[in-house]
Amino acid sequence: MEDKKISFERICLYAFLTSLTALSIDAVLPALRLIESDLHVEPPLSTQHIVSLFIFGMVFGELFLGPISDAVGRKRALVSGLLLYMAGTVVAMLSASVEMIVLGRILQGIGVAGPKIATRALIRDQFEGDAMARIMSFMFVLFILVPMIAPAMGQAVLAVAGWRAIFTVYLILSVLLCIWLVLRQPETLAPQDRIRFHSATLMRNALSVLRNRRVGLLIVATGLVFGAQLQYLSTAADIFFDVYGIAGTFPAYFAALAAGIGLASIVNAQVVRRFGMQVMSECALCGLSAFGLGLLIVSLLYAGRPPLPVFMGLGFAIFFFIGILFGNLNAMAMQSLGQLAGLGASLIASGSSLVAVVFAVVFGAFYNETTVPLASGFLVTGTLSLMLIRLAARASREPVIPVKRPA
Secondary structure, eight states: OHHHHHHHHHHHHHHHHHHHHHHHHHTTGGGHHHHHHHHTOOTTOOTHHHHHHHHHHHHHHHHHHHHHHHHHOHHHHHHHHHHHHHHHHHHHHTOSSHHHHHHHHHHHHHHHHIIIIIHHHHHHHHOOHHHHHHHHHHHHHHHTHHHHHHHHHHHHHHHHHOTHHHHHHHHHHHHHHHHHHHHHOOOOSOGGGOOOOOHHHHHHHHHHHHTOHHHHHHHHHHHHHHHHHHHHHHHHHHHHHHHHOOOTTHHHHHHHHHHHHHHHHHHHHHHHHHHOHHHHHHHHHHHHHHHHHHHHHHHHHTTTOOOHHHHHHHHHHHHHHHHHHHHHHHHHHHTTOGGGHHHHHHHHHHHHHHHHHHHHHHHHTTOOSSSHHHHHHHHHHHHHHHHHHHHHHTSOOOOOOOOOSOO
16 A cells, blocks of 8 residues: 555656646746737747747757766756756846846756656656556646646736746746655666766767667657647747737636647546557547648638637647647657666657757747648648658667667
């Protein structure tokens, strides 16, 4: 009985650590227009970059914190990431210009890679295959309330204390998570299984992972899916305001669409063991393509401004399929990594984040106060990712053999 309690507590801890990324993105969304007005944002920067360059920071954090977790242990890497996240939060909180906010957000992104990457490695140390996908899906169930309530929380804090107070909340939560982690989480990577942090060894192991055709294809597929979501997150507040005149109730509509991801996580956790990750992912990508096409058609028919109920219905379906993909694509990519779980998780996350940022920035640049660019992004993501994971299914699943000593 005690073991079950400990296990549930750990899953909750992993869920909250992982959800720090979503919270850091979603809670600030209602504040973007106020920040733009308060700090007189001018090109080439825009408030979209407060979201997208946070992910850009994650690219660099993910490259290093995974290998560090392989070398010194998961727990130390997690604590290091949280401390850097706190530093970035303070910079953004005290900023007098959008440039300083962006700098703080980049530091936050680098730091949040610790919870994101090392937590996946913690799970990989303890679970594998479809069981790992099931645990990750249960994690999504536990923290699904975060993207649903984060904008509402941000708006409430905004109304009471201004946009800087949102960063104060980030700081308090990261401190509490760090204390919980230090006191309650044991190390999962035994000393004899650690891989010395040596540049030559790191490079050889990284090349071994990236040369794995299956992993490479899944990195791009994961990045495209993440990119479609990032495109939505970067433009969501603008779309609801410009197309539908919604401002104060934006968090409610945002939460309604996020509920699609929550429902998908529950469904996936129940059925992934029966059908497998590949089948679930292919079906989800077919659905994403179909509903993305539907949203594009209806957007063109209504001059880029489809009726709100239609947009919400199609959007819910789209995010349901994206929710199916989250746990499965990451677990599929992690399958072939073995003892290189930390480095592999870094390369998967960093590579997919880089693809996502490029995708979101390119498609976001076409935003024209209509839903057409967003619908196009969903359609492109679904069709290309489906092709990629089918190619990945034909590739070898042999584990990558680590090099533990420099040549």
